[in-house]
Structure formats: structure tokens, C-alpha cells
Amino acid sequence: MAFSALARAALLSTVMALPLHAEEPVNLVISNSQWLDALRGEGLWNAVKAYEATAPGVTLESLGIPSKDYGDRLMTEFGAGKGPDIAIMQEGVFFALADAGLLVDVGAAVEGVSLNATKDNGIIDGVTLGVPWQRAAYALIYNADLVGAAGVAVPTTVPELIASAQGVQDKTGAIGFTSRHQISDFSGFYMDFQSWAYGHGVSWVDAEGKLTINTPEAAAAIAAFKQVYDAKIIPVGDDMPTQRTRFKEKQVGFSIDNSGGTLNIASGGAMESSRMKSAAMPFPHPGAHQQIYVAVNANSEHPEEAIAFLKWLVTPEAQAALRKASGPDALATDVPLDADFVAKNPWAPVFAELAQQSHSVLIPGYEVETTQIMRPVMEAVEEVLVTGITPEEALAKAQDKVDQMF
């Protein structure tokens, strides 16, 4: 009794000693694999860190996780009731976390803000769970000096790509073409391959929402990729970071890459960014894009502060700062490319243009299951590349596996 009275008195005196409107300092942890990017990571973080000047008492803390482990780690931490307050993530992870009910409704952050089409997949069942961060479309990129020295044309079809890449190889000794081609890099491989698939008119679902894996369009896409693989213009066995480094060092003629990867290639290598050019991919239809969203963890102890941060993120000032660090990636709002940036990076506008028509790497209606569905598809691609069975045979097996799943 005496103790509780003493405790009450102590508590009361402590409360009385506090200032009237004391604001607890808040620490918001923001995770992103891009924080670890050697060249743009710091720029992106500085763009975000500018928020602290507008929000006294809020400190932002970066949590960089390697991209290879990013999705796994986020899923595990969020599932265990932990994780960062705010996470910047690829669409696939975003949908999986949304499906598990682990994200906060952030509609308040974008109320009255005119966002572009990048917002669409961030709204699930009418609830805004993600704010667009960046959209990285795919394009054909090439080393203008090597292409000029070889005297080859910029290709508009797959046979032309093979011919031009072989021309570069024969006349300059450089690698003709780079592309992901190994299942050991499954996540990147399937996302990159979606450009080949969509480019050949593939839709992995029909009008009824049934999964259609074994289609003539998919067979054509795999056959085209197989032609390129068999032409001995790809450095078979090289992972993507190695291939990008080779491009940086002026050892590659052509590549198909997304704008994030291209910005990486254009920065800090022997090749000047102004000597890299880009064009539409050599396919009849538009390709794919990788969409990244910013979301708030339902386990966060500071959801209001996190939403306030997102509200700031879509302001013109924040978007302009983000544009400087994002290269040609499409952002949440239509911030035009900086004229100086375009002058130094002539390859950039094509990406911005292609992002208007590109499709998400995720399968509509099966966003959460896309990775699971694409595993047998990519195994079919691999089987065609390695064993030489026909795309139709390989896709029939993939269709069976997918049918067993769903």
C-alpha cells in the first residue's frame, strides 16, 4: 500500500516534470536493396534523408539488404511480427505481404495527389497498400562505338539482333549480346524473360483467368531465345553482374536490360554514358517492367509517422530529388527527365517512353503465385536451351505442373 502510494507520487512527479507537448523522438527504419548499390544507393538515400529537415523529431535509418536475399528476409521478418517500419520492395514481395495482411492502408498519404499509372498495382481490393517508388522498364541497349566499328545496324527483330551481335563479335572481338540465361539466377531470369514473352504476345492467363502456359506465343518466345543462345553470342556461364561489368568495360555490343541495370552500367565504368544508346526491344509487342513499391509494415510501432513520410515522398520536392537519383525510372508522379541528365545519358528517354506501354512482370490475378508459376516455365526454357527439346514439348510439361498447382 505504502509502496503503491510512493510509486504513484513518483510517477506523478515525473509526468509533471515533462514539457506540455513533448514529442517523443521517432526512428523510422527503411529497408531497400538499392541502398547497397555502389553508385546510386547513396544518392537515393540522400533524397529520402531530406525528409528529416521537414519532420523534426523523426530520424530515418537505412537498412540495406542484398537484393538476392531481400524478398526472403522481408517475408520472414514480417511474418515473425518484426521487420522495418517502411519497406521498399519489388511488386512480387509487395503482393505476398499484402495477401498476408501485413501491410498498412496508406491511402491517407496519397489523398488529393495526382499519381500516374504506376500506382495501379499498389491498390489492392480498393485499398492503397503501396506508393510507387520506381518503375524500371526494359529496352535494348548498345555500345555505339562497337556497333559503329562493326558497321552493323540497330536490330528491330531477333534475326537482326543475332546478325548484328555476330557482326560485333566478328569485327571487334567483343561479346555480341548479354542476357541472363541461368536458373541459378531464377528471380532475375524470370523477370527478364517476361520481356521476351510479352514481346511475342504472350498472356499467361486467358480471358477467364485460366493459366495458359503452353501457347504458340510462348513457344515462339522460347524459340527466339533459343536461337540467340545457340548463336554463341551470349557469354554462357556469366552471371548478370559480370555481364554488366563487361558492358561497362566496353566489351559488349548489345544487351536487353532494365533501366536500373542500365544506369548501373552507365555509371563508373570505362565506357562513357554518352556512348551508350538504346532502342525498343526487337520484338513485335511491348515488353515488361519491374515495379517497386513503398509500403508500411503492419508491425510498425509508428504507422502514422511512416504514412506522414509517404505523404512527403509524393510531394513535388521529394519527387524531384528522387528523379535526380533514379535515372530514367518512372516515378509515382510524372517528373520529366532532367535536360542535363538526358544530354549526358542519351539512352534514358527511350526507357521513359517504353515504361508507358510495358506490362508488370507479375501475372494478372496470380500476383502472389507468379514466382511459383514461373518456376516450371523457366525450367522449360532451360530444358529447351540445354537439351534441345522443342518449346512445345517443354511447355506441355510446364502446363501440366502448373495445372497440378492450381
Place this chain on the structure above:
Amino acid sequence: MPYAFMMLPVIYLAIFMFWPLGRQIWLSFTRTRLANPNRSEFIGLRNYERLFDNPDFYTALYVTVTYSLLAVLIGVAVGTVAALAMNRPFPGRTLVRAILLFGWAVPNVAAALIWLWIFNERSGVLNSIVTGLGLERITWLTSTDMALSSILLVTVWQVAPFVMLVMLAALQSVPQEVKEAARVDGADALNIFRAVTLPHVMPTLQLVSLLVAVWSIRRFDIIYLLTGGGPIGSTSTLIVKLRQVAFENHDLGLASAYGVIGLILALSVAAVHAAFNHHRQKGQS
């Protein structure tokens, strides 16, 4: 008093081994999503039915058994031969021994990166040698014919030094007077090895084989980093499949079932080792 001393390891094992193991076995009987691990639904043997209905499981089981068996046979053989060589005095023996231990000392991720470079089809050391000999480049990691052999080569490179170290210690503990007595009786080197050395080091050889077998069954990092289980599942072991099911399909229940099968496989190897031991001890008594 002895029980008090035993409590600490018992508590440690209970918290860090038996509880997670029990939880994994329990999860294998449930439908559990990765993002909601605490919201499980008991489904009995359904995950095991799915497992046994899936041809990929049998491929993974076959790859695991083949890989583990070959890793034990080749790794232990190479390590033992190296130990026999190191057991003889020669100039620079200490330096050679240190060099031979390199593979075991290097962390797995670093080893994977080193070997990725060695196996590189365009600029790798191995293909430089191959093309230097006038032969066609070999697709070490991207062909179904070579991928498992390449993984085995890396495994042996890592395992053999450990086997060598353990076997060398065993060889050096063979009583010299027994060998001398055999030599006086007219036995040649081969007979001395067969009748004196081998029986003495046999328990060590069995133990090291057991360790290599269990490590191989649960080996993940080297395979995942070098091939990711490909091409076409030719290096996809149970543990690689487990990761795929857990993190790509977000299916913790089915992934746990893969884990339980792996556990049964490892326990079977341990049981065979225990049976051998029991048989040997009975023969001695």
C-alpha cells in the same frame, strides 16, 4: 552432481535443437504460409501425399543420395590418400599440409565465388587449360552432364582436407612397435597397412565418413550459389528444393516435409554407422 552438470547441455539442446526440430515436424503436418507462420492449419499427411505425388521430389531424393554417396566415397578416398602421403616425412611437409588445408579453411560463400570464376566458360581457368589442349570448351555448370560433377569437385576440394587432417591424426596414433614387429615378421608395406594400420584407423574412417555423409545431405550454400539446383534439376537436392518451396511458393508446411525427409535420410546414415559399430564391437568381444 553429475545431473547438475548435464542440465546445461540438455537445456541448450532442448532450446536450440529439439524445439526447432519438433516445430519443423509439426509444421510438416500443417498448411502454413511463410508470411503467416503462426496461423497454421492441421492437415495430417496431406503435405507428404503432395510430396510423394510430385516427380520433382524423387529427382531431388535421387540427386541427394547420389551426391552424398559420391562425396563420401571420393572425398574420404582423396583425403585418406593425402593423409597417407602426409604421414611420410619429406622436406616442406608442413608447408604442403598448410596448402592442402586451404579448401577446408575457406568460407563456403568465398569458395563458391572462387569456383564460379574457375568454372567460367569464357574466361575460367579450367577452360583456358581445356582450350589450350586443343579441346572444346566445357560447360561446367550449365550442362546436365557436367553440373553435378562440378559440384562434386568443389565438395571434394572442401571435404578432403578435413578428412586428411582427421585421418592423419589417426595414422600418427598407430603404435610404431606393432608395425616394427610386423616388419620383423617379414610383412611388406601393403600387408602392414592391411593388418595393422587399417584396423587401427577404421573407427576414425567410419566416423569421418558419417560426418561427410550428413554434411553432404544438408549441404546448401555451394549448390545454391553455383547452380541454384539447375540445370533442369540436375543438382537440385532436398535442401535446395526445401528453400524453393519455402521462399518461392511461400509454403512452409510442404518445405518442412522436405526437411523431415532429409532428416530421416541423415538419421538412416547415422543408424547404419551405429549398426557397423555395434557389429565391430561384438566381433572384438
